[in-house]
Amino acid sequence: MLSAKQLEAERRLVKSSQPHPRRFAELYDRYFDRIYAFALTRAGNRAAAEDITADTFRQAFENLSRFKWRGVPFSAWLFRIAANAATDYYQQVSREQTLTDDVSAGDASWESHLIEVETRAQLFQLVRRLPKDQRRVIEMRFGGQLSINEVAQAIGRSEGAVKALQHRAMETLRAWVGDSHD
Amino acid sequence: MTDELRHSKLNTAIESMISGSEPGATGDAAVDVLARLASGLRGLAAPGFKGRLRAELVPKARVQGLSGPLTRLRAAVSFDRGSGLAAAGGGCGLAAGACCVGGTVVNLLGFASAAAVAAFIETSLPYFVSVSLVMMAALLFWVFRREGLSRAGLTRSALRAGAVVGSAYGVVFAATMALSMAMGLY
Numbered sequence: 001m002l003s004a005k006q007l008e009a010e011r012r013l014v015k016s017s018q019p020h021p022r023r024f025a026e027l028y029d030r031y032f033d034r035i036y037a038f039a040l041t042r043a044g045n046r047a048a049a050e051d052i053t054a055d056t057f058r059q060a061f062e063n064l065s066r067f068k069w070r071g072v073p074f075s076a077w078l079f080r081i082a083a084n085a086a087t088d089y090y091q092q093v094s095r096e097q098t099l100t101d102d103v104s105a106g107d108a109s110w111e112s113h114l115i116e117v118e119t120r121a122q123l124f125q126l127v128r129r130l131p132k133d134q135r136r137v138i139e140m141r142f143g144g145q146l147s148i149n150e151v152a153q154a155i156g157r158s159e160g161a162v163k164a165l166q167h168r169a170m171e172t173l174r175a176w177v178g179d180s181h182d
Numbered sequence: 183m184t185d186e187l188r189h190s191k192l193n194t195a196i197e198s199m200i201s202g203s204e205p206g207a208t209g210d211a212a213v214d215v216l217a218r219l220a221s222g223l224r225g226l227a228a229p230g231f232k233g234r235l236r237a238e239l240v241p242k243a244r245v246q247g248l249s250g251p252l253t254r255l256r257a258a259v260s261f262d263r264g265s266g267l268a269a270a271g272g273g274c275g276l277a278a279g280a281c282c283v284g285g286t287v288v289n290l291l292g293f294a295s296a297a298a299v300a301a302f303i304e305t306s307l308p309y310f311v312s313v314s315l316v317m318m319a320a321l322l323f324w325v326f327r328r329e330g331l332s333r334a335g336l337t338r339s340a341l342r343a344g345a346v347v348g349s350a351y352g353v354v355f356a357a358t359m360a361l362s363m364a365m366g367l368y
Binding site: 119 | 185186188189192196200216219224225229231236238240
């Protein structure tokens with residue numbers, strides 16, 4: 001939940017971005033992880049999450065000049081676009097193939113989805129703060145789905161060193177996240 | 183259990199996660215905690231996806247003019263990017279030592295004697311330092327305000343940002359002073 005001060009800072013940022021679309025980059029950087037986490041939670045797979053995220057930000061960018069501040073966080077507007085983009089995505093997919101169970105996600109409560117989205121977004125943001133060598137390993141392993149051997153070749157380290165970096169990265173993330181995952 | 187064994191156990195758990203199956207218990211509680219946390223990273227965006235999408239959406243961020251560099255500065259100087267803060271701190275340090283660097287250059291080019299430059303540095307240095315400190319304070323204030331942090335978050339982030347900016351400031355300023363001292367100008 002944003003404080004009144006944070007909300008005001010956000011209002012100023014959105015307002016300054018409307019006449020200067022180039023400033024959208026700042027809004028994009030601020031909300032990318034949360035929107036991506038939302039899309040991933042809804043979609044259940046990376047490819048769909050990337051498509052939904054891209055659609056969301058394209059629409060937000062195109063419609064930013066029409067956005068009217070109503071005292072609620074900018075993210076609420078973005079999430080609404082993302083929810084519509086997810087629906088559109090699956091309507092399109094369902095015309096091409098039978099939907100699998102993971103796309104409907106109808107049995108989980110709204111609160112549990114929200115918690116999952118925020119937890120994921122926080123974790124994704126923390127990955128960006130890892131030391132460079134640890135971050136590369138985590139991004140290649142989880143984002144690129146490379147094997148230890150492939151990562152070792154890509155960064156010019158031994159497999160043992162990559163495993164150690166991976167372990168260290170997870171320990172760093174755990175220290176940052178705290179005990180909530182114990 | 184050795185470190186190597188722990189690394190391997192965690193890697194095995196992550197390997198099965200990536201291949202789409204649920205990892206079982208590893209037999210080591212500490213590794214299990216890390217494996218559970220790692221499960222939250224499934225689906226992490228492909229490396230480069232965020233940057234590619236940003237470049238597609240905001241292609242004009244690279245255009246010439248004042249707003250381009252400002253946009254980049256705003257993006258770079260954030261709590262997420264220690265390098266941006268360090269660069270900003272270094273810039274302020276350079277501003278503090280500008281009279282040392284400028285004086286050295288002027289002296290090397292033969293436009294002023296060493297004694298004149300030394301006198302200039304001695305009298306003007308406090309002003310340059312004062313201006314740079316104001317610049318640094320304004321920079322930190324601007325970053326804090328833009329981030330819209332809560333009081334709790336502000337304290338933690340302010341300490342970190344202050345340490346990064348202050349260290350970079352100190353190193354660059356010391357380097358400019360050392361340069362003028364090495365030239366016998368201060």
